[in-house]
Amino acid sequence: MKSRPALRDTLIAVVALAVILVIPAFHRSPAFEDYIIRLSAMALFATSLNLLVGSTGMVSFGHGMFYGLGAYSFALTMQLTDLSLPVAAILAVLLTVVAAFLVGAVCVRLGSDYFAFVTLAMQMLFFSVIISWQSLTGGDQGLRGGIPRREIFGFDLSSQLHLYQFSAIVAVLGLLALRHVSASPFGATLRMIRDNETRAAFLGVVLWRARLIAFVIAGGFAGLGGVLAALFVSGAYPELADWPNSGQAIFAVMLGGIESFLGPLVGAMILLALNDVVTRTTEYYGLVLGIVILAFALGLRRGVLDYLRRWWAQGRTGRAR
């Protein structure tokens, strides 16, 4: 497969962004805008996870740790200092990058099952630190009192419309950057490691280093997603860093498709919509979600986008014949 021109990806991103930004001019729907804000956070979270799961074959059970860390460090910086919002956001992402480096340095050499377990254990440790370090984090009650949303570049982020625009821009830029990583020679190296690590090693790839770099990049973008999540709830809560949240991201990745770059985005869209509709109609959300997961895992057996792409490819070869 030839690496696709960056120009085309940029064009798609620009068009998508333009559409999203134009919608409120025609129709204001607070529910839709909230949906896009949450989707922005979750899309970054899930797509960054897929850089590990899909591109590199590293199944991390603890990705929520970086999402939560991004949210907490951003919210705390905003509450405790007078730094401007972009500076706080960049600091938060940097902190997550450092954390991902430290965690990654410990885990990336492990075999795949043990890698999954140790990331899960790290996340549990991180979660228990959030809960115990009450004086800083507010413990299980989360950070209270709201995030002061200082105006930036004319964006007033306590206004829903502005937060919508801001989140969409950040998410699209973030996804574009991730796309760039995965389409780059480095991305090709990661896929080679996934498919045959022995061969990659023979070709001179330092396996642990490539994995560590991927892990750090993924952690950083999850942290960026966490910043958006913190802005949406105007605070930070331990649930953001808990295992069910990591599970959500894993499911979004699987549901959308691990072989397609936009798969996790599609998965996140479906999952969020499902959540919103189902919790409105029944208190047995778990039952419904469980059945959906089973139907998906036993029926489709691969992500929606992967499935569509195969179907499309088959259809084309069929027609050609």
Next chain:
Amino acid sequence: MRTRGIGRRSILGGTAGLLAAPWVARAQAKTLRIGMQSIFSGPIALVGTSSRAGVQMEVERINSAGGLLGRQIEIVYRDSKGQPQEAARVARELVNSAGCELLLDAEASSGAFAVQEVVRDLGVACIHCNSETSSLTADPKIRVPTAFRVARQGVHDAIAGSAYLAEFANANKITKWATCSPDYAYGRDTTAQYLQFFKKFKSDIEVVTEAWPKLGQPDLTEVITKLIQAKPQALFTLLYAGDLSAFVNQGNVYALFSQMKVACPNFDYPVLTTIKNLPAGIQAATRYIETFPDTAANKAWGESYRKKYNEFPTNWSWENSLAVQFMEAAVKKANSTDGKAVAAALVGMKVNSPFGVDGTITMRDDHTTIGYAIGWGQTVPQPPYITSVKPADWGKILELETEWKKQQHYI
């Protein structure tokens, strides 16, 4: 008049109708929609189901009497699953998309703080019905102009409980105490608060050991043996619900209750009725109990609840019932559902209520209720479960609360 069934059927039916046809909703624009959010799924779904029951009873009463401002009330329920970020989303959805003019927030504390920030942004009138964390309304930085609490407030219970336990300790010559509370914000803050006031009432107490089991920790054996080892004269515990029930059952195995006095403010009906061998003589506060306040009105409310739902009311049930009563009175007085107008009406409002010590409960100007029933008594294994209940002295509560607020720099 529509009669709503209990529980899931009504929530299904009600919301199915809501999804089915937005235009139907428009045709009934006269209906007054009130959003209610809580935890309806997961291990602590009882919070949601019993809160909803409390709300339903009042709404049926109002609707059959002609509604509020001449409009029938329709409650729109949403499940936050106990996650704060979901609580925030759901609150916005209720107001922004579901067309709710008022909010009843029946979330646990962390959810309530998330809802609080949404209310700050949206300016809708909101009543928190379940969060007991004092700072929600006491801290002026966290308080919101249109959000109120109709529920117990932690610091009130702490003062009342400490005063009662100090007297109890004096009468029984108890100085050596142990504490055992869940290891998270509620357990830690509230234990500290009780101890602070306790020492004020009785300076010679000594805490010989502390245990901090995790929330939902299934096996408390090592905690129980640790407590017995320390040989305290009395134990104070803030465990609740399933954890409290497990503690009593596992404590019974070690005969803990014959080796020390035990005091706990969290014995409500679900715990009292579930435990098979409830030891007698535990010092217990009344979260909600039909026999305190010992009035006809309270008994009637409890009985009609039991008859309707075939289960005992919880502490959340009365808090949510009362919240609807306050909302009803405030909307009537303001003759509007506008956030600012309702808020103005609520401040200082007094309603007649079976749950008040003197038959009334007041919404104070710092957005929290006072005058509700707080009493302490002792357990017995059969109904009424808690006997010889002594009412708390609200004069003393208010005096010490003011002192506490100054100390926290809230005033």
Next chain:
Amino acid sequence: MDLDALGHCLATAACVVTQTTSGLIVGMLLFLVAAGLTLIFGVLKVVNFAHGTFYMLGGYVAFTTLAVTSSYTLAVLAAAAAMALFGVLFERLLIARVYGSNVLMQLLICYAVVLIFDDVVKIVWGPDFHAMGMPPAFQVPPLFIAGGVVPPFYAVLIGIAAVIALALGLGLAMTRLGKTVRAAAINAPMVGVLGINTTLLFAVVFAVGGALAGLAGALAAPVRSLSPGMGFSILIESFIVTVIGGMGSIAGALVAALVVGLLRGFGTIGFPNFTDGMIYAAMILILVFRPQGLFGRRTA
């Protein structure tokens, strides 16, 4: 940190006896659940994240059986039998369909089962917690040994768990079935080629795992609270035990369960707020420096 208290405790016989037995009790119940988990992983390489659900359902089945028959023995047997059956169904209908595929698929299926049965329990038994209560035969005062307290019910519990540990250990070492299971753990396709019905073998392994978890649920029910979602904390703890002991090793699970139990027993005295943190940290250290666990074999 309260190391003085810990030192003081270790210096008194009563405290040591009591906290040790507490640790054993906690550990033995943990072992029953973890044994099934480790057995299933050892043979099938499936991390059964639905194992906590087996435990929960076992507790509820016992609760209802006791209410109907008033016999605790029956309740325990019914729970074990029901969960053996449940284990087989779970394996045949769901897990068997994704053998050999992505680990994530197995994880998702387990996750789905957890979600579904938490809600099923809520529908059948209600959202509120339940307490089974102590069976009358055990409503007796505790024994005092060397100044330490030992309740008879727990003495019986430890006995049952010890018998099961022994039976499992000997069964795996001595019997033909046990040898087949061990062989399958090393190379399942080869065992199949040798003419052994691996389909049946896998189902049996899940039945045993399920029965053990159901048994643990029933044995714990008299003293613990039953509530939807109660399986989760058990799953996490037994998962930790399995990892520390070595995925697939019964002996490892036993030792690790006792270590975790004792850590809890003495941790609550010495470092009550960091017991969990200690356990997680131990797990991370083991995974990093000895990924196969204390007793595990190093396999690919």
